[in-house]
Amino acid sequence: MTAATNHTDARPGTEKRPRPRRDLFGRKKRLDDLADSGVSLTADAWRRLRRNPVFPLGAGIVTLFVLVAIFADALAPQNPSVTMLADQVVRARNEISPAQPGHPLGGDQFGYDLASRLLVGSRQTLLVGVLATLIGLTGGVTLGTLAGAIGGAVDTVVMRLVDVLLSIPSLLLAVSITALFAKGSLYTVIVAVAVVQIPVIVQSTLVLATSIIDAAALSFLGVGNPDRSRPEWGQMLGEAQNFIDSHPSLAFYRAICIIVVALGFTLVGESLREALDPRNRR
Amino acid sequence: MSTGVQPGTAASEMLSQRFPATVELAVVAIVLALLAGIPLGYVAARRRGGALDNAGVISSLLGVAVPVFFLAFLLKYLFAVRLGWLPATGRQSVGINATRVTGFATIDGVLTGELDATVDALEHLVLPAVALATIPFAVVFRINRAAVLEVLDEDYVRTAEAKGLLARTIRSGHVVRNAMLPVVTTIGLQVGALLAGAVLTGTVFAYRGLGDALAVAFRERDYSVLQVLILAAEIVYVGVNLLVDLSYALIDPRVRAR
Numbered sequence: 001m002t003a004a005t006n007h008t009d010a011r012p013g014t015e016k017r018p019r020p021r022r023d024l025f026g027r028k029k030r031l032d033d034l035a036d037s038g039v040s041l042t043a044d045a046w047r048r049l050r051r052n053p054v055f056p057l058g059a060g061i062v063t064l065f066v067l068v069a070i071f072a073d074a075l076a077p078q079n080p081s082v083t084m085l086a087d088q089v090v091r092a093r094n095e096i097s098p099a100q101p102g103h104p105l106g107g108d109q110f111g112y113d114l115a116s117r118l119l120v121g122s123r124q125t126l127l128v129g130v131l132a133t134l135i136g137l138t139g140g141v142t143l144g145t146l147a148g149a150i151g152g153a154v155d156t157v158v159m160r161l162v163d164v165l166l167s168i169p170s171l172l173l174a175v176s177i178t179a180l181f182a183k184g185s186l187y188t189v190i191v192a193v194a195v196v197q198i199p200v201i202v203q204s205t206l207v208l209a210t211s212i213i214d215a216a217a218l219s220f221l222g223v224g225n226p227d228r229s230r231p232e233w234g235q236m237l238g239e240a241q242n243f244i245d246s247h248p249s250l251a252f253y254r255a256i257c258i259i260v261v262a263l264g265f266t267l268v269g270e271s272l273r274e275a276l277d278p279r280n281r282r
Numbered sequence: 283m284s285t286g287v288q289p290g291t292a293a294s295e296m297l298s299q300r301f302p303a304t305v306e307l308a309v310v311a312i313v314l315a316l317l318a319g320i321p322l323g324y325v326a327a328r329r330r331g332g333a334l335d336n337a338g339v340i341s342s343l344l345g346v347a348v349p350v351f352f353l354a355f356l357l358k359y360l361f362a363v364r365l366g367w368l369p370a371t372g373r374q375s376v377g378i379n380a381t382r383v384t385g386f387a388t389i390d391g392v393l394t395g396e397l398d399a400t401v402d403a404l405e406h407l408v409l410p411a412v413a414l415a416t417i418p419f420a421v422v423f424r425i426n427r428a429a430v431l432e433v434l435d436e437d438y439v440r441t442a443e444a445k446g447l448l449a450r451t452i453r454s455g456h457v458v459r460n461a462m463l464p465v466v467t468t469i470g471l472q473v474g475a476l477l478a479g480a481v482l483t484g485t486v487f488a489y490r491g492l493g494d495a496l497a498v499a500f501r502e503r504d505y506s507v508l509q510v511l512i513l514a515a516e517i518v519y520v521g522v523n524l525l526v527d528l529s530y531a532l533i534d535p536r537v538r539a540r
Contacts (some may be wrong), residue, residue, distance in 0.1 A: 003462075006488075138473070167516060167519065167520050168474075168512070168516055169473075169474030169475065169478045169515065169516075169519055170474065170478065171475075171476045171478030171481065172477065172478055172481065172484075172496070172512060172515060174509070175481070176512060179365050179500050179503055179505075179508065196511050198467065209346070209347065212369065213347075213349050215352065215484055216349050217349065217350075217478075220349075220351050220482060221481065221482070221497055221500050221501065222500070222501040223500055223501070239354065241351075241355075241486075243358070245363070248355075248359060251355060252354065255348075255349065255352040258349060258352075259344070259347050259348050259349075259352075260347075262347035262348075263343060263344065263345075263347040266343055266346055266347055275444070
């Protein structure tokens with residue numbers, strides 16, 4: 001009698017086969033699907049992307065966000081740049097009007113309709129994220145290609161410059177850049193957020209999420225975009241800090257918008273990375 | 283035009299007051315992140331797809347998506363304002379008059395025998411440290427999980443299993459040790475995230491460290507103070523990353539050979 005027959009698992013037909021367990025990103029244990037070779041990288045990546053349960057969630061959030069940004073004007077229940085007239089008196093006493101018919105989330109600290117501001121704010125938020133990502137991506141890829149292709153002195157100069165950028169914690173660098181401008185604007189925010197992303201261009205969708213959060217951080221520190229005619233979520237959340245104890249809901253709604261959208265972009269980025277990583281091909 | 287953080291205070295004096303506070307906070311936050319992130323990352327990788335793995339992945343994704351200052355607000359609102367378990371702001375309660383020796387409030391209390399001061403300092407550290415630890419925790423968890431997954435598939439782990447080594451030996455000698463390298467690399471980078479986080483949460487908790495001072499200096503566009511503070515932050519950041527590079531040799535004998 002060998003050791004193997006003693007083992008209950010070894011009886012024919014009842015072998016304990018490792019159950020192909022998937023994690024949230026739909027990865028299986030590698031050895032389980034060695035059979036899928038001979039497919040092109042793109043086809044394979046696309047197949048893994050569709051199998052990934054996280055991807056539809058992220059893609060759904062991002063699609064919804066872009067649609068809201070496009071149709072914000074039509075969706076907004078009120079004109080986002082007109083203050084609620086009935087509340088002028090209330091506003092003078094520095095109070096915030098509660099939810100009421102036509103104003104599902106009530107007013108904000110200036111008397112604007114909060115829901116409309118949030119809907120319209122999605123536009124600038126998308127703009128900050130996309131422009132900062134594009135600038136960072138273009139800068140990073142150009143510098144990297146130049147350094148690699150020309151080599152020599154150019155390589156050295158570029159790499160030392162990148163070292164300098166990397167030696168300062170990214171948000172401190174971003175805030176320093178905006179602090180250099182006498183007056184903040186939407187574009188100083190975009191430039192600052194973009195420059196700090198240049199050395200870390202790995203996955204553009206992840207950069208989009210960090211750009212939106214970094215923009216929020218800049219506004220929070222008071223060096224963001226002060227232009228209230230073009231609301232942006234980060235700026236709005238930053239401004240809510242003064243009302244956090246009296247009206248936490250102001251910060252809450254804005255933060256939820258940022259968190260959901262940042263999560264959506266992160267999920268898409270993560271699942272793309274998983275799908276495109278050749279090491280996951282088997 | 284610029285008034286400085288505390289008018290009339292020399293930047294160097296401010297630095298010596300606030301630097302220990304920030305070091306104390308950053309060390310506690312990093313230790314929290316590592317204590318939670320490394321074991322959880324390991325267990326999640328071993329039971330991939332299990333409930334703990336999924337919960338860990340979800341919380342680490344959320345940890346990256348939540349703006350750190352909003353998290354700080356939430357923690358303060360819940361545990362200090364609503365529940366009243368912990369102090370909302372500051373480094374020291376009124377009535378506690380600790381003797382200053384090193385500038386590290388927790389250590390000073392032990393050195394002078396004023397244990398109530400140490401307890402008080404620790405209570406003040408909890409909320410800022412937890413808020414700051416979130417992002418490093420999320421990153422450490424994910425990187426350790428990925429690294430352990432990677433290592434578990436290596437031939438040397440299979441060989442170690444085949445030659446009948448104890449599971450404990452394989453875990454500590456083969457899996458964890460090899461998975462440590464990317465984790466250690468990220469610690470260096472997370473110190474940068476911590477310093478940035480300290481700027482953002484310093485004002486929320488009125489924790490009188492470098493972050494709080496930087497936030498005021500940015501708002502006032504006080505360039506001379508900014509230069510001093512950013513230089514200090516940068517020296518810490520670069521110094522920690524140098525230590526991280528040197529520590530590779532301790533962990534990986536292959537690095538030492540060269």
